[in-house]
Each structure stands twice: as C-alpha cells, then as structure tokens.
Amino acid sequence: MRTALVIGTGLIGTSAALALAGRGVTVHLRDHDTTRARTAAALGAGTDEAPEGPVDLALIAVPPTHVAGTLAEAMRAGAAHGYLDVASVKGGPQRELAALGLDLSSYIGTHPMAGKERSGPLAATADLFEGRPWVLTPTSDTDTEVLNLALELVALCRAVPVVMDADAHDRAVALVSHTPQLLSSMVAARLEGADDTAVRLCGQGIRDVTRIAASEPAMWVEILSANAGPVADVLAGVAADLEATVESLRALQSADEAKRDGGTAGVADVLRRGNAGRSRIPGKHGAAPAAYEVVAVLVSDQPGELARIFADAGRAGVNVEDVRIEHATGQQAGLVQVMVDPAAAPVLAAALRERGWSIRQ
Ligand SMILES: NC(=O)C1=CN([C@@H]2O[C@H](COP(=O)(O)OP(=O)(O)OC[C@H]3O[C@@H](n4cnc5c(N)ncnc54)[C@H](O)[C@@H]3O)[C@@H](O)[C@H]2O)C=CC1
Numbered sequence: 001m002r003t004a005l006v007i008g009t010g011l012i013g014t015s016a017a018l019a020l021a022g023r024g025v026t027v028h029l030r031d032h033d034t035t036r037a038r039t040a041a042a043l044g045a046g047t048d049e050a051p052e053g054p055v056d057l058a059l060i061a062v063p064p065t066h067v068a069g070t071l072a073e074a075m076r077a078g079a080a081h082g083y084l085d086v087a088s089v090k091g092g093p094q095r096e097l098a099a100l101g102l103d104l105s106s107y108i109g110t111h112p113m114a115g116k117e118r119s120g121p122l123a124a125t126a127d128l129f130e131g132r133p134w135v136l137t138p139t140s141d142t143d144t145e146v147l148n149l150a151l152e153l154v155a156l157c158r159a160v161p162v163v164m165d166a167d168a169h170d171r172a173v174a175l176v177s178h179t180p181q182l183l184s185s186m187v188a189a190r191l192e193g194a195d196d197t198a199v200r201l202c203g204q205g206i207r208d209v210t211r212i213a214a215s216e217p218a219m220w221v222e223i224l225s226a227n228a229g230p231v232a233d234v235l236a237g238v239a240a241d242l243e244a245t246v247e248s249l250r251a252l253q254s255a256d257e258a259k260r261d262g263g264t265a266g267v268a269d270v271l272r273r274g275n276a277g278r279s280r281i282p283g284k285h286g287a288a289p290a291a292y293e294v295v296a297v298l299v300s301d302q303p304g305e306l307a308r309i310f311a312d313a314g315r316a317g318v319n320v321e322d323v324r325i326e327h328a329t330g331q332q333a334g335l336v337q338v339m340v341d342p343a344a345a346p347v348l349a350a351a352l353r354e355r356g357w358s359i360r361q
C-alpha cells in the first residue's frame with residue numbers, strides 16, 4: 001500500500017494514520033471538523049490536503065451511524081480502490097450499505113480491538129493497535145485484493161488479524177466490550193451522589209473497574225444503539241446474577257443457619273465463576289507478536305534468577321519486550337521466555353550462553 005485516505009481523524013483514524021505514515025505510506029486526512037484533520041496532520045499523521053486521484057485504501061473512522069453515509073459518498077466519488085471502516089459494530093453498517101445498493105466488492109468491515117476512554121486526535125498514538133486483535137469481516141462479495149489491502153493495513157499497524165462473521169463479531173463484542181462499558185458506568189454512577197467521605201476512600205480496585213466509565217457518552221450511545229439486542233441479552237444474564245447475589249446477601253443476615261449457609265454458597269459461587277472467567281482473558285498481546293523472537297532460558301527455581309537474566313540482557317544492550325515463565329511441574333526448574341526484537345535474539349542468546357545460562361531453542 002502506497003497511499004491511504006483516513007476519513008474521521010479522531011482517536012482511531014489518527015492512530016492508524018500515525019502508524020501508516022510512520023511506515024512510509026502517504027496518508028491524506030479528512031474530517032468534517034477541519035481543525036481535527038489539521039491537528040492530526042500537525043501530529044505527523046499525514047497531510048490534510050486532498051489526494052489528486054484515487055488512493056489505494058480509504059479508512060473510514062467516523063461514529064457508527066455515519067459509516068454507511070460516509071462510505072457511500074467516498075465510493076461514489078471514486079476516492080479509493082478499497083474501502084474499510086473500523087466501527088465497533090459490524091452487522092448493522094453492513095446491512096445499511098447493502099440496502100444503499102452499492103457495489104460491496106471493494107468494501108470490508110473491520111474492527112480494531114483497541115481503544116481508550118479518550119477520543120479525538122490528541123489522544124492518538126502510533127502504537128495503539130500493536131499486538132491487539134483486529135477483526136476483519138469479509139463476505140462472499142469482498143474482492144481478494146481488498147481483503148489483502150486490509151491485511152496489509154493490519155500488519156502495518158502491528159495488530160493481529162482475526163476473521164469473523166459480522167453478526168458473530170457483534171455478539172462477541174457485546175460480551176467482552178459493550179456490556180463491560182455499561183457495567184463500568186453503572187459502578188461509577190453509584191459515586192455521583194455519594195458522600196465525600198466515602199469517595200475519599202477510593203482505591204485501586206474501583207479505579208480499575210471504572211476506568212472506561214470516563215468514555216465519551218455520545219459515542220457509546222451510538223455503539224450501544226447499533227448493538228442493542230446482543231448487549232441486552234448479555235446484560236439480562238448479569239441481571240440474573242445480580243438478583244441471585246442480592247438474595248444470597250440477604251440470606252447471610254438471616255437467623256436461620258441453613259439460610260446463611262445457602263447465602264455463603266451463593267456468594268462463593270459468583271466469586272468462583274468470576275475467577276474462572278477472569279483466567280480466560282488472554283494477555284494483552286494474546287500470543288507473542290510476530291515482531292518479537294523468543295529466547296528461552298532454563299532457570300532453577302531460586303530467588304534472583306529473573307533479575308540476573310534481565311541484568312545480563314541489559315549488559316548485552318538488549319531491550320526485553322515481554323517475558324513469560326513456564327513452570328516445569330514437579331521440578332525445581334522453569335523456562336523463561338524472553339521476547340526481544342528478532343535482530344537482538346542471536347545477540348542475547350550468545351551473551352546469555354557466555355554467562356553460563358542454558359538456552360533452549
Ligand atoms: N474509541 C474506541 O475505543 C474505539 C472506537 N472504534 C470505532 O472507531 C470509530 C471512531 O471512533 P473514535 O476515533 O473513538 O471517535 P472520535 O470521536 O475520536 O473520532 C471520530 C471523528 O469522526 C469525525 N466525523 C464524524 N462524522 C464525520 C463525517 N460524516 N465525515 C467525516 N468525519 C466525521 C469527527 O469529527 C471525529 O473527529 C467509531 O466508529 C468507533 O465505533 C473502534 C475501536 C475502538
């Protein structure tokens with residue numbers, strides 16, 4: 001890909017533009033609020049001048065309800081060879097586009113699973129998508145060339161492509177993104193009228209749970225409206241848990257011992273299921289990003305081993321990007337997977353061998 005047009009230079013559009021521009025793509029920036037396109041250009045995301053002819057790929061990064069109209073306008077103007085959008089909901093926009101009677105062979109719906117509670121170009125960063133899933137929802141209409149352009153964009157943003165059906169995507173994000181947004185807002189809403197003395201006690205737990213409650217309401221009204229059915233289905237399950245937990249807590253206050261035991265079991269059950277669900281969440285990068293190479297080091301299970309590896313890596317001038325530890329069950333040993341830039345991997349392996357470490361390929 002040599003040229004791109006980003007329409008909607010907010011958080012997502014400007015972040016993608018910064019990544020593309022940083023990797024040599026000529027990026028044109030457009031926003032109906034021209035100061036936003038100018039701000040993105042000033043940040044180094046590209047130029048706010050219009051392209052002279054069709055670009056390779058147009059990336060539509062406007063709020064979900066504006067996607068179909070913005071795409072239709074760009075397609076009718078012949079702005080690009082391929083078009084994609086990044087809206088958080090996929091089924092609705094896809095159906096709206098089909099209803100407009102457009103040729104959908106040059107379009108692919110996508111959704112980067114990365115964001116922030118802040119919006120606008122000033123919140124954008126070139127590394128926003130690194131190691132994060134980026135969902136692609138091609139249909140039988142999608143041209144292979146357009147799918148390839150989208151895959152190239154995902155690779156340039158250092159994200160991990162995931163292909164899904166649009167409706168399956170919408171049900172999945174209802175569970176992992178849209179319902180959590182509502183629940184975070186609901187927990188934070190309890191604080192609105194709370195006593196100052198109570199609010200003063202806020203610690204890390206409530207800060208973690210309410211981080212995304214700071215998100216832009218207008219954008220989320222749009223997202224939730226476009227995915228209302230699947231979100232209501234997940235929330236109904238949460239409501240059943242809430243009701244059962246209220247009953248368990250009331251039972252804990254009962255004079256009847258059997259009722260109190262039932263209450264304890266109910267509370268323990270929801271906490272246990274929470275542990276089980278939490279343990280299924282993949283690490284930030286899901287799997288080691290292809291950009292890193294693993295140097296596996298065998299260590300004995302004794303204090304200070306990790307610190308020694310990091311110190312030796314530092315001495316060799318190698319930056320450790322990530323680290324994972326595999327514990328050998330029943331043995332006093334483990335395998336430390338040190339993830340580094342591919343060019344640095346042989347340097348690190350040699351340096352660690354020289355200092356007596358046992359390296360596994
Ligand atoms: N915020 C997040 O965490 C994520 C958002 N998304 C999706 O990305 C899209 C953009 O979201 P953000 O960048 O967060 O929003 P944002 O509010 O930061 O940026 C949206 C931009 O679109 C512009 N815009 C609105 N209508 C337009 C139109 N008709 N023509 C040209 N520009 C127009 C606005 O002026 C604004 O600059 C949305 O569809 C959202 O669902 C996807 C992943 C994460």
Ligand SMILES: O=C(O)C(=O)Cc1ccc(O)cc1
Pocket residue numbers: 087088112113114115116117177212
């Ligand atoms: O803030 C976070 O952690 C997010 O991951 C936010 C997010 C918000 C909306 C999306 O469509 C995708 C991701």
